[in-house]
Amino acid sequence: MGIFSVDGVSWSHSRALLRPSFDRANVSDLGQLEGFMQIFFSRINELPRQPLTHTRAVELQELFQCLTMDSSTDFLFGDPIGALASKKYTLGNGEMAFDKAFDIAQYGLAMRAPLSSFYWLYNGREFRKACSTARAQVAIYVSRALRKLNLAEKKSGEEGLGKKYVFLEELAERTQDPQVLQDQVLNVMLAGRDTTAALLSWTFLCLARNPEVYKKLRAEISAVVGVDEDARLPTQAELRSIQYLRWIIQEVLRLYPPVALNARRALHATTLPYGGGPDGNSPISIRKGERIVYSVFSLHRRTDLYGPDANEFRPERWGEEALRRIGWGWLPFNGGPRICLGQQMALTHASYFVTRMMQVYKEITPKDFALADDSYDTKLVMASGRGVHVFLF
Ligand code: HEM
Numbered sequence: 001m002g003i004f005s006v007d008g009v010s011w012s013h014s015r016a017l018l019r020p021s022f023d024r025a026n027v028s029d030l031g032q033l034e035g036f037m038q039i040f041f042s043r044i045n046e047l048p049r050q051p052l053t054h055t056r057a058v059e060l061q062e063l064f065q066c067l068t069m070d071s072s073t074d075f076l077f078g079d080p081i082g083a084l085a086s087k088k089y090t091l092g093n094g095e096m097a098f099d100k101a102f103d104i105a106q107y108g109l110a111m112r113a114p115l116s117s118f119y120w121l122y123n124g125r126e127f128r129k130a131c132s133t134a135r136a137q138v139a140i141y142v143s144r145a146l147r148k149l150n151l152a153e154k155k156s157g158e159e160g161l162g163k164k165y166v167f168l169e170e171l172a173e174r175t176q177d178p179q180v181l182q183d184q185v186l187n188v189m190l191a192g193r194d195t196t197a198a199l200l201s202w203t204f205l206c207l208a209r210n211p212e213v214y215k216k217l218r219a220e221i222s223a224v225v226g227v228d229e230d231a232r233l234p235t236q237a238e239l240r241s242i243q244y245l246r247w248i249i250q251e252v253l254r255l256y257p258p259v260a261l262n263a264r265r266a267l268h269a270t271t272l273p274y275g276g277g278p279d280g281n282s283p284i285s286i287r288k289g290e291r292i293v294y295s296v297f298s299l300h301r302r303t304d305l306y307g308p309d310a311n312e313f314r315p316e317r318w319g320e321e322a323l324r325r326i327g328w329g330w331l332p333f334n335g336g337p338r339i340c341l342g343q344q345m346a347l348t349h350a351s352y353f354v355t356r357m358m359q360v361y362k363e364i365t366p367k368d369f370a371l372a373d374d375s376y377d378t379k380l381v382m383a384s385g386r387g388v389h390v391f392l393f
Contacts, residue, residue, distance in 0.1 A: 002187025078166035
């Protein structure tokens with residue numbers, strides 16, 4: 001039972017337990033990310049160049065899933081799983097590695113979600129094996145973190161200086177219950193890994209389809225941190241200063257919110273102010289205990305909020321006065337007490353990866369599939385149903 005799967009008092013305990021670890025995470029330390037970026041580039045460079053155009057054809061979505069698998073396991077456990085480097089992930093060689101187990105387990109959870117209290121009906125052998133493999137691996141990390149904590153207590157005073165931030169170790173300073181630690185880190189992994197990969201994937205699909213946006217963003221990046229041979233690694237402050245990058249990310253999260261559907265159960269009988277009646281303008285009554293599913297995807301495409309071009313990708317809209325007060329009309333990270341704890345981290349990591357990619361590649365063009373209409377693969381997170389097939393130059 002972790003923060004995602006509990007409600008009420010158990011949820012407040014989880015939130016109070018996890019929050020300080022997020023507050024203390026040093027999101028501006030981008031050095032670690034660059035290591036993964038280098039492996040990412042070398043994976044792309046292994047691909048053959050196309051005759052005539054000299055571009056490289058690549059499917060980015062799967063690579064981003066490997067990249068965020070490595071960056072999440074590094075942040076959470078202090079030990080990147082090596083999904084990018086090993087190729088195990090893409091080749092799927094039958095061996096149940098942590099990354100594969102995690103994906104199968106996550107798929108099973110998505111299948112269980114709509115079954116509600118009949119969730120146990122989805123309980124195949126592969127799913128059970130995947131859950132136990134993922135848990136067993138995390139249990140090893142948990143015992144290591146607890147051992148380290150004991151050692152650090154014995155030699156108090158030595159720790160802290162130049163120490164790499166590891167979420168699990170930080171959390172272990174507040175609870176030493178192995179089951180709680182295991183459940184909570186698996187929940188944070190579930191919350192942060194595929195969501196960030198989806199954001200990156202949709203961003204590059206939008207950039208490939210909109211060459212003028214790519215060009216404009218590359219020019220802004222060039223002015224701040226250089227591109228090609230003049231490129232230098234961006235700091236967090238520099239990333240924040242690239243306004244067009246922020247607008248693009250906001251626009252991608254609007255059109256393609258990774259958490260596209262969400263749900264709540266009513267604690268008391270209540271009414272929603274409108275949405276009922278033949279014209280949708282009457283209140284709707286909600287009984288106590290009733291489950292309400294709502295679509296963030298539809299909210300983000302409402303023409304009364306975003307104008308007649310609500311379905312179009314137009315980052316410039318974020319510079320317009322009308323969107324300054326969008327408030328609850330833009331909810332990719334949700335709002336209120338359960339607002340995403342990793343928002344800052346997700347935005348920083350995504351900005352870093354996008355900037356680094358754009359420093360290296362002059363142009364990105366869509367391969368046939370990327371030009372077709374959108375296709376959605378919606379499980380726990382909404383990914384692109386056809387992947388992100390592009391040519392990089
Ligand atoms: C683009 C990336 C991300 C998106 C779109 C996103 C979106 C969301 C949303 C919509 C929720 C609310 C869920 C609900 O209402 O039930 C949420 C919660 C949460 N997110 Fe994120 N998230 C992202 C990245 C991350 C990252 C990187 C982490 C951590 C490393 C993270 C950690 C969490 C946690 C722990 C919660 C649970 C908060 C609670 O229930 O109190 N998220 N996220």
